[in-house]
Each structure stands twice: as structure tokens, then as C-alpha cells.
Amino acid sequence: MTQQISSLDTAALVKKMTAEIQKGRIGDHSRKLASEPELMARYDVTRYTLRQALSQLASMGYTYQAHGIGTFVRPRRHSHTITMQNKVNLAEELSRQAHRLETKKARQRTIPLQEAEFLPVGCELPIDTRLIEVKRFRTLDGVPYVLECSYYLNDVVGPIPKDALYGSLFDFLRSQTVIKPGFIDEVISADTLAANEADFFNLSRGAPVLVVRDDSYLNSGQLFAFSKLKYNCETTQLFMFKKLS
Amino acid sequence: MTQQISSLDTAALVKKMTAEIQKGRIGDHSRKLASEPELMARYDVTRYTLRQALSQLASMGYTYQAHGIGTFVRPRRHSHTITMQNKVNLAEELSRQAHRLETKKARQRTIPLQEAEFLPVGCELPIDTRLIEVKRFRTLDGVPYVLECSYYLNDVVGPIPKDALYGSLFDFLRSQTVIKPGFIDEVISADTLAANEADFFNLSRGAPVLVVRDDSYLNSGQLFAFSKLKYNCETTQLFMFKKLS
DNA sequence: AAGTGGTCTAGACCACCAT
DNA sequence: TGGTGGTCTAGACCACTTG
DSSP: OOOOOSOOOHHHHHHHHHHHHHTTOSSOTTOBOOOHHHHHHHHTOOHHHHHHHHHHHHHTTSEEEETTTEEEEOOOOOTTEEESSOSSOHHHHHHHTTOOEEEEEEEEEEEEGGGOSSOOSSOOOOTTOEEEEEEEEEEETTEEEEEEEEEEEHHHHOOOOHHHHHSOHHHHHHHSTTOOEEEEEEEEEEEEOOHHHHHHHTOOTTOEEEEEEEEEEETTSOEEEEEEEEEETTTOEEEEEEEOO | OOOOOSOOOHHHHHHHHHHHHHTTOSSOTTOBOOOHHHHHHHHTOOHHHHHHHHHHHHHTTSEEEETTTEEEEOOOOOTTEEESSOSSOHHHHHHHTTOOEEEEEEEEEEEEGGGOSSOOSSOOOOTTOEEEEEEEEEEETTEEEEEEEEEEEHHHHOOOOHHHHHSOHHHHHHHSTTOOEEEEEEEEEEEEOOHHHHHHHTOOTTOEEEEEEEEEEETTSOEEEEEEEEEETTTOEEEEEEEOO
8 A cells, every 4th residue: 555645736637537537536426526625635636636636627528517506527528529628638638538549640741831731721921931841641540630731931940850740749749848839729611621631531622621720839829830731620629618697 | 987897808808808808909019918916906806807808809710828028919800700609699790890781681580390491400400390490681881791591490499570580580589588508519511503593693603602591599408499501712712710729 | 494505715735847 | 946727625605406
């Protein structure tokens, strides 16, 4: 028996409660959780930490708090929905659900700004900016999943090693001491498939796709990457939870 | 001069700061806001309230807080993006930006569950459920904006007065004392336009549209409505802000 | 009235960035 | 080292639901 010497922080509590929810080890028959005072005692955290955690769980769609009634575990959704408002990697969440995300093809080259297929959604770049273009085809459990085209500012990130291309680019960037990712703007739209894109998805030309464009910024506020992701919307949807008032 | 007798709560502070940001009355030349201690003094709120407000402003994409650096006003986005994570009505936000949202056509009828064009995304309903179907065509500043098909559980909401159909259905429901809206699940997807839908948007058949399906629940956790909204994705995108770590 | 979650206070300490 | 935002404590009071 190892003894718990320091109490849990919010992230650890979220992780713990998430695991217990997924194992069904939390909540009674009506999916009602214990009250906040009881949970505070059980996890040995203060109300602040508990409520931070419950708020994160709610935003991920795992729980719902009803004023004057209680806290409830929510029914599970289909696994192939992407929860926006997620604090963790998509890859990380998928692997936790025992899904296998693979990069089938990846290509990298350095180009001037003019040759980019699209520009950032939310800001202007100097015309002499040099970009690293990365194109990837990724599958989920062997099924065509996402078509990705990203541009990284050459001056900020530098060349990307080949193995990072096939793993998590985000983890690679975080491991670079110079790069302190701060925030991401996402713009969601729709489009139809061109012929060559349709091949990858085994869909026909003109089929609808969900388009997610994002601009990634350093903590300092400087843009360091922007990209466009195309998802097969027949197999993938985006999920969002909104609490009212 | 009226004197401020009670200090601001979070919602009031958000409103005040939002207004000041939109008028450009906040932040210096580099868009940097005053530090938290200064803001606490200026608005006469505690740190808790201030940070709740700043957190809401950030989630709406108005500001960004950089650890160890400061808080910054972010450049304004195009006005025709819908900010998810909004605490307020879409109609309310649009009118604040001086946009004019109009309902061009609205139809209401009561039907059995079987005749619904689609079902809720996240839960099952008894087969004998009776629904109120509402179809609306709405324009923004005179331009085709959204095609809406909603179903309300007849037993929960009852008939909807005609003038509510042409205004905000949400405000009508909130005014009903029985209805306590609690939360909404949204699932975002893409589709292509059918011929009759294309007419409304002045687009051609097969053009891509952004599809937002939502399930609305009472505070008690019971479903009371579900709907499908189709947006012209050439003029409307969804926006989302994600802070990292 | 009792129990639930929602908001707020006042203060402490920590982590990050600049100098 | 001093100033910034990020996290946490311990407690108070309020608003909502149910009996």
C-alpha cells in the first residue's frame, strides 16, 4: 500500500473520475453521483478542485450537474464523435478508447508563402514567410479518417523529423523547448470532395466533408501553424456540450 | 450620478467588459489590458469574479491570457462566424452586432413520432410520443441564412403561439414557467443541398452545407426538443477557441 | 426545512516571463 | 527579482428542488 501524501489536483481528479465513469464504477442505478460534500471527502479535495473537475467532465459531455437535484453521469455517445472543448490530444483520447489512429502517408516540403493552398483564417503573414508544408492521410481502425494539410512557420518550428510526421506532431512541438503552444482558433465549415480526395475516403466525388481549419498560436500570441482537416462526415461528427445560464 | 451600491457579478462584468472591448475603450496600443490587480480595483470585484469574466471573454475569442505576460484583446473576427461556447442567444449576439435576423416562413403542426424526418441524436423516445414540428426559413440582413427543422415534445411544451414562431422560440420557452432549459448537446456534420433547399439559399443542388443537430434537455435531464439546422457554409462558419494546457 | 448545486470572498502559494 | 497569470484553500451565502 502506497500512501497518498499530497492531495489530488484538478487534472489528476479529472483523470481518476473519467476512468471510474468509463468503468461504470461511479454513480448509482439512476446514474446519480454522490453529493459534492461526499465527493470532497471521498477524493480528499476541496470544493474548488472538485468543481473544477466536474466542470471539465461536464464540458466533455460525461456528466451533468442539475441545480438543486444532483450530479449525473450521462449516457455514452457513439465513440466516433470528436468532443470539441477537449483539454487533451485527439490521439490521446482515441487511444484511451482503444482506437488505433495511423498515419498512412506523410509528405513534407518547404515552400514560400505564395505556394500555400490556403492562408490562416485569422491573421496576416509577411509575404516573405517560409512555410513547411505537411500533408498527411490518417486512418482510424484502418478506415479512412482524416485528410490533413498543415503549414508551419519555418522560422519558428524548424524542420520536422520523419518519425514525428508519423506520430503526434503536437507532442513533437511540445517537446521543443522553444515552442510554447498557447491557444488554437478553429473554424468549422463544410465542403465537397474533389476526385483525388474522394479516392482516399472511398467516397464519390461531390460527397460532403466536414472541414476544420485551425490557427495555432504560441503563448506569446504569435502564430506558428495553420492547417485544414477534412473529415468523412459519415463516420465522424463533432460534439459539443452547452450548459444554459 | 447614481452610485454603485452593490458590486458587479460575473454576468454584469462580462457585459461591461464586452461593451468596452467592442468600443475599443480597453487595452493600450499593443492591446494589452491592465493587470488583474488593477482590473479588480477598477471594476471593484474580487479576483474570483474577475477571472470568471476573463475566462468567459476568452472562450468567446475576445481576449487571451498569457501566463507571466498579461491579458490581451484579440483582433476581431469576421462578423458572420457563430461562436460556439456562447452563453447567450444567437439572436441576441447578432443584434448586438447590428445584424438583422428575420424569419421569412414558419410552419407548425403536430405529428406522431413516426412522421418525424429525423430523431434525436443522443436518446430514445417512446413510440407514442407526439411532436410539434416547426420548420423555419431565416435570413440575416436579408440574405438566406439558416434552414431550420425542430421538434418539440408536445407533452412538455404545448402549442406555440404564432408570434413566437417568428421571434425567438427560445425566449418563449424560457418564459413558460414549466420549462427550465438545462443543457444542449450539439452534433456538427456536413451534407449537400437537395433541390428544394438549394432554392432558398440561391445555391445549386449538391452544394455543401453545415449541419448542426441539437438535443435540448430540461434541467431535470429530460429531452424536450431536438432540431436540425442547415447553414450556408459560404457565408457562415462556426468558431471555437481552445486554450492549451 | 433540508439538501442540492451556484456564486462569491479573502487570502495563500505556485509557475512563468521579464530584467 | 518583481510582476504576471494559474491554482488552491476554507469558508460564507444564495438559488433551486423536494418533502
